Amino acid sequence: MTGLTNAQQHAWRELVMATHLLDEALDRQSQRDGGMPHAYYKLLVLLYESPGHGETMSGIASQLRYSLSRLAHAVTSMEKSGWLLRSRSTDDRRVQTVALTDAGVTLVRRVSPLQASEVRSRVFSQLTDMQVEQLAAISSAIVAGLDAGFNG
Amino acid sequence: MTGLTNAQQHAWRELVMATHLLDEALDRQSQRDGGMPHAYYKLLVLLYESPGHGETMSGIASQLRYSLSRLAHAVTSMEKSGWLLRSRSTDDRRVQTVALTDAGVTLVRRVSPLQASEVRSRVFSQLTDMQVEQLAAISSAIVAGLDAGFNG
């Protein structure tokens, strides 16, 4: 039995459209406010929030669910832009540690309130407090269903 | 006041991760089962469901919320692959009508049960019936908040 119920089909179409529009909106805003795609901005935020503003490539990849390849390209590009720096670990010389530069820290501090404000006005203003709770639970469940094979 | 409440911040992070994983899963599955990105597959489904299996470029773009540029590239690529055909309208010669080929119809009929089955097992199996209703309502609200400026 492969079909979806009517209710599921309806929810699915709304979800796919919401996902599509959300992705677009996130990229457009990150591009406008930070000059980069949202995937890059998320990396900056992760580094910003990490103790010492530094993480290894693999650590970043597993937390953000990015492929190492994607991450390597991203880091190369952002290093050229001056937002972060690679440095090779001394005790395991395969490992790269990535850390924000001062410019990167400044960028996150400038952009994050803009992001938050837009998220508030475009997303959360549409939802009741109860729906926010529901959204968190549903999103977690979806992540759980799609994230099999990860344990980071 | 630009900040988010703790509950909103939590919901937001879960939502962004769910969106990311969902996008990836959709693309991977469409690539595996149909040899194309999910955005292309959605276009085939739209055509499949349209009366006469045909739509204009602008009609497609507004229903799927794709830019005309993106759509033109997609249609060019899929026309080369043989899934659909362009044909210029005779009464307004700016307008292109896009229609599925027989191969395109066959492809949709082959792939869509695979998609449905995976959606069921990876997404809806994680959700209660009540959460499915909630998800539909929340997704609609998010679409409404992000979709300002469209009325297709």
Next chain:
DNA sequence: GGGGAATACTTGAACCCTCAACTAAGTTGT
């Protein structure tokens, strides 16, 4: 009915992501 604006789409370049293949460094077994 002719010139300007609007509509419908196309194109090319730049950039991002994926996939597959690769390098380099550490680990394991014997």
Next chain:
DNA sequence: ACAACTTAGTTGAGGGTTCAAGTATTCCCC
């Protein structure tokens, strides 16, 4: 201690999306 394997990350090619600019056709209206 050496080969085989695993881990960590990089690289290049190919394809998709965006953005800006361009073409062709129709509409408007004086």
